[in-house]
Every structure is written in C-alpha cells, then in structure tokens.
Amino acid sequence: MFRRLFVIGAAVAAILGAEAVEPQISIAELIGDVETPEAVDSASSAAVDSISVSRVRPLSRTLFLPALYMPYRLDVKPKEITASPAKQASTPALQWLDEVAAAAELSDLIRQTHAINHPADVHLNLYNLPEPPKVYILTADPETATFVFSEETPSVTVDNIEIAPADFKKQHWLNKFGINLQFSQAFISPNWYQGGNNSLNLIADFTYQSNLNTKFHPNLLFENFFQWRTALQTVRNDEFRKYDLTENRFQINSKFGYKAAHNWYYTINGMLKTPIFNGYKSGTQTRTASFFSPGELNIGAGMTYNLNAHNGDFTLGVTLSPISYNLKTCIDPKIDETSFGIKDGRKTFHSYGSSAEITWNWKICYNVNYSSRIFAFTNYKYFQGDWQNQFRFTINRFLTANLNVDLRYDTSAASHSHWHKLQLRELFSLGFTHFFSH
DSSP, X not given: OHHHHHHHHHHHHHHHTSSSOOSEEEHHHHHHTSOSTTTTOHHXXXXXXXXXXXXXXXXXXXXXXXXXXXXXXXXXXXXXXXXXXXXXXXXXXXXXXHHHHHHHHHHHHHHHHHHHHOGGGOOEETTSOOOOOOXXXXXXXXXXXXXXXXXXXXXXXXXXXXXOOOOOOOOOEEEEEEEEEEEEEEOOOTTOTTOOOOEEEEEEEEEEEXXXXXXXXXXXXXXXXXXXXXXXXXXXXXXXOSEEEEEEEEEEEEEEEEXXXXXXXXXXXXXXXXXXXXXXXXXXOOEEXXXXXXXXXXXXXXXXXXXXXXXXXXXXXXXXXXXXXXXEEOOOTTSOGGGGTOOTTOSEEEEEEEEEEEEEEEEEETTEEEEEEEEEEEOSSOEEEEEEEEEEEEOXXXXXXXXXXXXXXXXXXXXXXXXXTEEEEEEEEEEEEEEEEO
C-alpha cells in the first residue's frame, strides 16, 4: 500500500513540478506509465481515476507518510472528486496563498479517496490509536546511592477534568455607535498668483443604531437610528462671526413592524428632525435656523420590505406609508416661517398625505461603502423629498475619506433663479472614523 502511494505520489509530484503541463491530468494515466504490479492494480486505478490534478504547487511530503487519517469527510464521493486550480488572486502578492490552499485541498482529496476505496490500507485513525508510550523519569536516591525509574503519570485525566458550564445569554438588541470627525484645510499665501483665502472645515458626525435581533424575534421588526451631524467652516470678510454652520442636524428614525410575509412587514414609522445650534445668513445677523426652527415630525403606517443579500454586503429597505402625518414647526420668532411652508404668523403646519422611504447600504469593495436614504412626503398639494448619499473610503482602521451629497426638492420653498426648487449640498472630507458594536 505504501509503495503504491509512493509511486502515485512521485508521479503526481513530478508532473506538478513541471513547467509545461496540460490543464488537467488524470492520476490513472500516470499509474499506467509505472511498471509495477501495484501501479497497474485495477482497484487502485478506479480509486484515484476520479481525481483530476490541476496545476498547483508540489504536494507536501506528508502525503506519502503511513496512512493515518483524520475523520472521514462525508461530503466526499469518489466518482465526483476533482481538484480545481487555484483561483487568480485579486492581489498578485497573495497568489501563493491560493496555490498553497489548492495543494492542501488536493492532498486531502487523495487521502480521502484512497481511504474510502481501500479501507483495509488504513490501519489507524483518530478513533483507534494505540496506547501512547509510557514516559519514565530517572531520579537519583542519595540514601541508597541508586537510580530509580518511575513512570510519569499525567496530573489531569479525562475523569477529573472539570468543565464549567457555558453561560450563554440571548442578545436581544444589536447596538452600534459611530464617531466620525472629518476636516479639510487650505492655506494660501498672500502672494499666491491666483489669489484665494485660507479655510478650515470641521465636521462632527455621531450615529447610534439599536435594532431588535431578528434571530430571536423573527416576526418582529424594531429599528432605531439616531444622528447628530454638525459642520463648521471659517469665513472671511464677515464682521459678525468667524465661522458658519454648513450643516446642523439632529435626526431620529424609528420603525416598528410585524411580519406579514417573506421580507414584508406591517409597520409604523416615525421621523424627527431639528437643528441644534443657531444658524445665520453669511455677512448678516439674519437668523436662519435654531432649535425646532425648522422642526419636522413625520409618522406613517404602511408596509416595509427588507432585503439582505451577498452575506450582508448589500441591504435594502423600502417603506411605503399610504397614511402619513407631517408636522412642520418654527418656534423662533426671529426666523421667517414662510420659508419653510408655514403661513405667516403661525408656528406650526399640519398636513396629511402619503410618504415613502428607501434606504440601502452597499459595500462596493473591501474599503468602499455607499449608503443612501430617500424620503418623500406629499399631501397631494405640495411635494417634499430628501436624498442623502454618503461614500466612505476606508484608508485604515481609523482614517477615512467621506463624500457626502445631499439633494432636496420642496415645492413650498421659494424659487431660486438658477436652481428653482432644487437644493444641493456636497462635501468631501478626510478624518477619523470608528465604530463600536455590541
């Protein structure tokens, strides 16, 4: 049996180590070229004829040691075993890892196939190993001036091993906290031939997610998302302030649902959004934003479709709420409420209609992630839509570059000479990002 494996292995290794070979080589063909009784044995040929050897690295010498096998693989069928060539690695420097893995897989397939077709050749396996050899200790006895041989016994045996019971607790909530601190900076000397101004932009983005674990609650959906995002930029030629707020938002999204069918849920969803700090128009004392000015609350009832594909690399959520309530607020008397669709002299505006929300998160590659959210509401007299996009480029564990593009369309807003009802905000930044999960 050992001679048979050695002859087969030597021929396989010789072929695999050659520079020019055919893409697929049958081991049975190699056996026919070896003039030994073991090599031409018909049973041995049938055992290995089903294995096709692809061009991989030379097989390990351990393949030709005496047959001592791990537990048999139940998924191995001798008539169907083939060894595929190593896949082309995306990074050439890592190609050798795929080649080593392909060689190890081929060695395991050869062992398993031979063991299944010739069980008599396998004298030992993990379940019928002989007793291990005894270990003796030689010590000197000074009283009798002799050497004493004593057997060394293990201090821990199978009978006295104490295994503490594992304490597993169900994790009903999946929590994730994210910190994103970004900045961009520009310095321009006074004599720069094209002119320009120095600038510094700072962005702070804190997010928190708390979702009910659907593994333990498959019929329920409960998702909560909190975000506080603030962006500052330095300004020149402004006699009132040295910086401006380019982004000033605190937002809460919550959704609760009961499963209706596969990936579909009956849901009630809510959204609350408000600025935190006061905002002003550049170069003036005109206030444009403050706490709950403007503020927005939306509550809807409908259905939600959730999709999780490609092992979590792409997630999609679609919520349709044919019944929706929308509230707009402007409680600061120094802010013009009419710019938010609220009647002059009023602090709130109530409306009923329909809303829709679409969110997705796509891991384009290992270091590029694209997340987006679309929200739309209409009371069949006016329409309001927000589209938030973020591209995150991961440089290392803590350093990222972000590209944020936000679009807003509001038919109740004042029309611009160029942009009309459409509003756009774009920001590219570099900085620190880290997530904590529980």
